[in-house]
Every structure is written in structure tokens, then in C-alpha cells.
Amino acid sequence: MEILWVLGFPLLGAALLAMVGAKRYAAEVNVAASLATLLAAAVLVLRIIRYGPMTAWNEEFFIDPLNVFLVALTALVGFTTAVFSRPYMRIEANQGRLTAGRLRLYHSMYQLFMAAMLLALTTNNMGFMWVAMEMATLSTVLLVSLYRTRGSIEAAWKYFILCGVGIALALFGTALLYTAAEDLLGAEGMGALLWTHLDAVKGQLEPRVMGLAFVFLLVGYGTKVGLAPLHNWLPDAHAEGPTPVSAVLSGLLLNVALYAVLRCKILTDGALHSSLPGHMLMGFGLLSTVLASFFLWRQRDIKRLFAYSSIEHMGIITFAFGMGGPIANFAGLLHMTMHSLTKSAIFFAAGHATQLSGTQRMDKIRGLLAIHPSVGWGLMLGGLAILGMPPFGVFTSEYLILTTAMRDHAWATPILLVALAVAFGAIFSRLQPMVYGDTDDKPLPHSPALVPVFIHLGIVLMMGVYIPPALAQWYRLAAQLIGG
Amino acid sequence: MPPLTITTQVVQMLAGALLLISFAMLAERRSRRLLILLVWQGVVLVTSTVLVATSAHLTHLYYSAGLTLLLKVCVLPFILFRLMRKLGIERDNEPLVNVPTLMLVGLCLVIFAFGLAQPVSALATTVLRKTLGIAIAVILLSFLMILARRKAFTQVIGFLSLENGLFFAATTTTYGMPMVVELGMALDLLVAVFIFGIFFFHIREQFDSLDLDQLESLKED
Secondary structure, three states: OHHHHHHHHHHHHHHHHHHHOOOOOHHHHHHHHHHHHHHHHHHHHHHHHHHOOEEEOOOOEEEOHHHHHHHHHHHHHHHHHHHHHHHHHHHHHHOOOOOHHHHHHHHHHHHHHHHHHHHHHHEOEHHHHHHHHHHHHHHHHHHHOOOOOHHHHHHHHHHHHHHHHHHHHHHHHHHHHHHHHHHHHOOOOOHHHEHHHHHHOHHHOOHHHHHHHHHHHHHHHHHHHOOOOOOOHHHHHHHHOOHHHHHHHHHHHHHHHHHHHHHHHHHHHHHHOOOHHHHHHHHHHHHHHHHHHHHHOOOOEHHHHHHHHHHHHHHHHHHHHHHOHHHHHHHHHHHHHHHHHHHHHHHHHHHHHHHHHOOOEOOOOOOHHHHOHHHHHHHHHHHHHHOOOOOOHHHHHHHHHHHHHHHHOOOHHHHHHHHHHHHHHHHHHHHHHHHOOOOOOOOOOOOOOOHHHHHHHHHHHHHHHOOOHHHHHHHHHHHHHHOO | OOOOOHHHHHHHHHHHHHHHHHHHHHHOOEHHHHHHHHHHHHHHHHHHHHHHHHHHOOHHHHHHHHHHHHHHHHHHHHHHHHHHHHHOOOOOEOOOOOHHHHHHHHHHHHHHHHHHHHHHHHHOOOOOHHHHHHHHHHHHHHHHHHHHOOEHHHHHHHHHHHHHHHHHHHHHHHOOOOHHHHHHHHHHHHHHHHHHHHHHHHHHHHHOOOEHHHOOOOOOO
16 A cells, blocks of 8 residues: 555656646645655555565565665655755746746656656566666656757767667566576466565576576666666766756666666576676676776766766675675665765755856856855765765765675775775865855855755764664665675 | 477568568668668567467467557557658668678677577577577667667667567567566557657757767767
């Protein structure tokens, strides 16, 4: 029942906003729909805490500690982004960058996108997971090109073709998975694609087929995670789309895609009895981290900079899950949460910063602290948090990942450390001149919604200083499910 | 090895035709003919699915063949034809360089595809399992087409041909995916083509042509 609400509210919101999305109160409707989704997700979390994992609707849906925490995170960031988007999009419309029709498209697709992600998270059917991931791409592709500039259309086309091709590979992987399972679970009905059924017989799945299936699934969903060398779409889509879309793409969609990879990894691990899937994740993760951190130096656009930083962090998380084991998985899940909250907070601040200076070029953004202190502080603190400065939660997870790497895969530690240092230098050196200094930019016509920024950073700070035991236990449970 | 039934032989021949069509698409320059080739690919796909359905007595495959017929032979080509006429690109000629090289790369891809299919087709239980190599080859050739072509319209044709290859792969290995999943996939595909259509107009409005060579501004400097 709770699942119905979690999926129903965003769908309802999408339908409603398709009609009234251009009206003055559309942004409020958007916030309300997101709040309803968040409340439904909270009820779902409470239920799982009380009664444990559950399935619903002929086992078509399946909730366990691993996905319920992502559902909660998605609903939370979805809500705060809606709050941020209210004044942000109003300012954009004021500046004449958007028409009423496009605002309607934006609001409606935003909710549809949330629904697609929540469906991908809660479904038990690997086929539906694929359909939902594709739906998530389709609903955001027109949002990336919302401004209809040359750059945004190019970015959206790239996003569409690359992710479309990537997701097609994942479909082939899913078909192979079905082949492997069919003999064991029977072709009749849908049983052979249900994750819980697959999980029960994973030890008997044909290893060679599963190995091949995993390669396709990893490359396919990995494209959406933004893993190198298939990351090309990500910086363009983040830089050219409206900022709220960048925030949810970076903070949520990448997580959901990684979640799909994890579900496949659990099955493949069981079938292969070897560490091959883990090693593949480690390889892709390390490559993405290193590549992204060096690309960070070449960026001039503030949103591109943080998009590359997303690739870097997704690489670190993928590497952590590749190592496997209770501590690395725990750190990976924690880092997923921390990155999601921090990165969306940064995009909120960066969005308002670009509105203040009228450009995304970092050499033109100056003196944020002078003109709008809370935007400046938000960007500065967010930047420090994402760089893994000690009091923030990102430090905790990165520290755990690094120490585990040192113990189990010592060769990888120097590579990771160099990448982190390079990223630190690149982001920190850009951040400082943007925040300090003088400027003659004018203040914003509407007061920005910066509460979400500080809520996110507050949670990240809290998790760095003190993780409540109940939450830690929760992460441990989820980490256990991933195994490895 | 038992002698092959007539149906199986015909299906295998159709699979061969699918591969040939993919190669033809790779070398075809005119948008209009490309689209016709895509329709033919759909027709072959539907025929082979129906034949498999009769030989294996599977009702759900008939439905999926019907869905393919409706979507890939009727609706999508119709939409694309109309788009082509509206955009006035029916007679567009796309300069193709290095067709021989492209063909050679394609040949290598086919060999690679059969190698890749080996372990799976050894295990699959369907009558079509020997043709999985062809399915993978069609998928890879479509990739090649998307990579090698620089027109938006051609890339979309490549994308749809990729989708056909995937459908064929699913039929050869497992007699197709569950019906509900196939419905979801069909819906996604339909929406995708609509969005492609919207994009054509946006691209042309901004760049005055559907040449993707102009979409090169977002690069790392």
C-alpha cells in the first residue's frame, strides 16, 4: 500500500502539472507533490523498520534495507530540489529564458522523473527496472534541452543517444539473465525475472551466461552511472540543463543506476563464485576517478566542474563496492548518501551564483560572499564538504574506503590518493576566487531558497561527527545484503 | 544432430537476411531508402517470430509478433516518413567515406559476435539458438552505424535497428521476454521516437540542418 503512495504521488503530480504547470502556483503544486512523496516514503521506511523486508503485488515490488534507504534519499532530495526550484525557476522565467509552455513541461517531467526513479528502486522485476531506467532517461532528455540553446540541444542529443545505446546493452544483459534463469525458474509467467526468485537460486545460475550478462548490464547501466569511458554525456547534460535538473541527475539518477548495477552484482557474485564482478567494478571505478580528477583541471564552467566531480565520486563509490566486504560496502552506501546530499547542495548554490553573475564561467563569477553571503557560504562549505574535509561526512566514507583499500588492495591506494589530491587542488583553487573578492553584480529579484543547501550540509556535517546507532545499524544491514 | 525442419531452415535463412539488411543499411546513403530497409528489417523480424511461434507452439510469441508488426512495421515508419517529408530530407544524400573500410570493420564485428555468442548458444534451448550470433552482429553493426554516421536521422534509424537486433536476440535465446516487459519496452520505444521527432525540429531550428557535425561545440578545451 505504501508503495502505491510512493509511486502514486509523483505520477499524480505529473498528471496534474501537465495541466496546470504553467500557472503561477505550479511551483507550489510541485513542492506539495514532492512533500507527499517524501511523507509516503517515510511511512514506507517506518514499516520496513517494524516488519522487515516485504514484497507486494504478486511480488512485483520488493523492499529491503538496501533500496528503502535509497527511496528515502530520493524522496528527500526530490523534495528539497522542488523547494529550491521554486524561486530558481521563477528567476529564470523573469530573465526571459523560459516560456510558460516550457515551465509546464519542466514541472510535469520533474515529477515523472521522480516516479521513474522510485519505480526503478522499488520494482522486483529486472525487466521493469530496465523500463523504468529508460523512462528516467526519456523524461529528462527534454529537460536538458529546456533552454533550446545550441549547447543544450547538443547536450540533450548526446545524452539521448549515448544513454539510449547504453541502456540497450543493459536490455541485452537482462535478456541473457532471463536465459540463465529460465531453466531453473520456468518460462511461464514472470517468475524468471523477479529478483527475489533469482536471488534464491543464484548459486545454480549458469556462470558463463551470467558472466556475459553482467558485462552487458555493467556497461549498460554503467553508462548512466557516468563511469568512464562512457561518461561523455554527463558533463554536457549537467552543464546545459536547468540547475534543479543537474541537481537531481547528479544527486539521484546516478545513484539509482548504480543501485541497478549492485542488484546485478549480487546475482552474478552468487553465480560465479569468483571475484570477477568485483574486479570489474574496481577497474571501472578507479579509471573514472582518475580520469575525472584530471579533467577537473580543464574546466571553466562551474556546473561542468562539479559534474566531473560527480564522475569522480561515482568512481570512488563503484570502487568501494568492487572491493566488497562489510566495511567497504558500508562506506560505499554512506558515500552514496553523502555525495547525493552534498552535490545537490552545491548545485543549488552554484545555480544561484550563476544567476547573480549571469554566466556559468568561473572566471566571471566573483565576490559571492560580498553580494550574497549565504550563496557564497553555501558554495564554500559545499565545496569543502565534497573535497572530503574532516568534519563533514564525505571524509568519514572516503577514510573508510581508503583504509579498506590499503588493507585489501594496497596497490590502489596511491592511485586513489593522487586522484583525490588532484581533485582537491582543482576545485579548491577555483572555489576561492569565486567566493572572495569584489563584484558589481546586482542582487537577485527573488530571494533564493537556500534552506535546502544548509539542511543538506547540516545532515552531511552531522553524519561526519556522529552517525546515530540506528542509522549505522541500518547501513550495516544494507551492506550485508550486497555481500562480496 | 537431427535434421532441421523446414521451419527452422526458413527461420535461419531469415536471420541471414537480417544480417544482410544490416550491411545494406551501413552502406546506404539516402534517408528514404534507409527507412525502407528498416521496414524490411521489421518485416523479416515479424515473419521469423511468427514461424518460431508456430514451431514452438507459444501463444505469447504471437502477441509479441503482432506488437512488433504494429509498432515497427506500421506506426514507427509512418511517423518517420511523415517527419522526413515535413523536414524535406527525403532525397538527402549523405556523403559516405571509406565504405570498404566500414564493411571490413563490419565483417570483423560479425566474427566477434559469433565468438561472443558461443557460450550462450551452447546452453540455450530454443530452435533458434544458432542464430544468436547473428542477433549480436545486428546489434554491433547498428552501433557501428550510429558511430559512423553524422546525420541525426540516420542515427535514429541506427537506434531502431539496434532495437530490432535486441528483439531478435531475446527471441533467439529465450523465446522473447515476458509480455508485460515487452509492452513496457514498446511504450518506451514509441515515446523515444516521438522525442526524436521533437529533436529534429529543435536541431534544425538552431543549426539550420540535421548535420551533427555542427554539434561539436561542447568539447573540452
